[in-house]
Amino acid sequence: MAVLEAVRLGMIYPNGTRAIKDVSFSVEKGGSCTIIGPSGCGKTTLLFIFSGLLKSTEGKAIIEGKEVTSPPKNAALILQNYGLFPWKTVMENVALGLEIRGMKKGRARNAARQILERLGLEGFENYYPKQLSGGMQQRVAFARALAIKPRIMLMDEPFSSLDALSREKLQNFLLELWMKERLTMLLVTHSVEEAVFLSKKIVVLSPRPGRVIRVIENPMAGRKEYRSMEEFFEKCREVRKSVGAI
């Protein structure tokens, strides 16, 4: 059964800019899908529609059988840069989602503490985001997303502001997370390697207005060793070709 489904989605902003047109694809339960495409082709727009932050002007976004009209409770969103609140400590950031959902402060903090421990962030509870490295900040963002126990993760270029080494580490981390928790993931990225490493399905969008030009299946994704296998490079070539051949 499809957990995420885009049905002929289209978006025209109030100023008349058409961001995407006629975008359809689906992601099945426990699947992972990457949207890739040139800058400005409407990837963030697409993700915001699934997050319930933007209302599409055409078509429907469906999550677990229901049309998205407001932020879905079972999905967590991770943004590129501004996900964390600089005025809140690591602990406050991570517990925030739970508190907003009505959990008592004490219980929310306990749950947050457990997740921070799991992500190797214990001891940093009282730090402010600015005092952490980029990689750690992004792990805190993951901790906050995971705290609400989502079944779906929506991510907009979550690693794009990191250096190559932290980036690879966090990609491995995300891969493990995906396999362990059986999450359904929708990821936006600029990086062909990231797409091929992390997702079984790659949706290639055209330049603005974004349209699906190809859907590439990538069944080998799902283990760390893939990164150094011949098939990986083969797949990257294939994706690169369809991203470039527009």
Added chain:
Amino acid sequence: MQRSEEKRWSYIAAGAVIITTWQILAYFVDSPALPSPCVVLLSFINQLDKIAVHMLISAYRVVYSILLALSLAVPAGLFCYEGRIDRFVAPFLYLLYPIPHIVLLPLIILLFGIGDLSKIFLIGMIVFFQILMATRDAARNIDAYYVYSLLSLGASRKDVYRHVILPACLPKILTALRISVGTAIAVLFFAESFATTTGLGYLIMAAWSKADYVSLYAGIVAMALLGFSLYMALEVIERRLCRWIRQ
């Protein structure tokens, strides 16, 4: 802790430099219009009872006006985060802000009499516009991504104000407040300089008209102390509320 110790010493050092400079100037100018700090200090202590009463009255007026202005300007400014509210507020702000509000004093006295109310109204009005302007600017400049990221957690509108809009604007509000303290005291002096027999402004003007220069300076020192303690109070508040900026 070491840093606050250092800071205290730098304040003491700066104070010493100012008083020494004053002393040297007084020595060379050698005029009754510039008494030496020791003489002023002595007079300050001798009249402490009287000065303290006037200082309390002045402090009451300033603090009351600032709190009043703050409690109205901050919510109004924060709500300007929303475009449809800003479209309503901004024209009023832009038309009314550049007026030198101090010229409204005669009008205010006509309306509210010569008591505390007219002084509080005048100071409050001026400070209100300063804080509103700063808060609105801050609210208008909040990165939408902060709000998106909160909304995606299922936040309500109230949550957005509590967890994003207010904390994001707080540093700018406190800066505006600091500027407002200076303005408020200046306006206070103006408002107290006639049609009243209380407050530091009155004390200074009365000493001036009697050519009692030493008392005049004692009043000025009291005024400076009032401003300084308000700044200090703001420092403490800022350190508590905006810990994330200092670190």
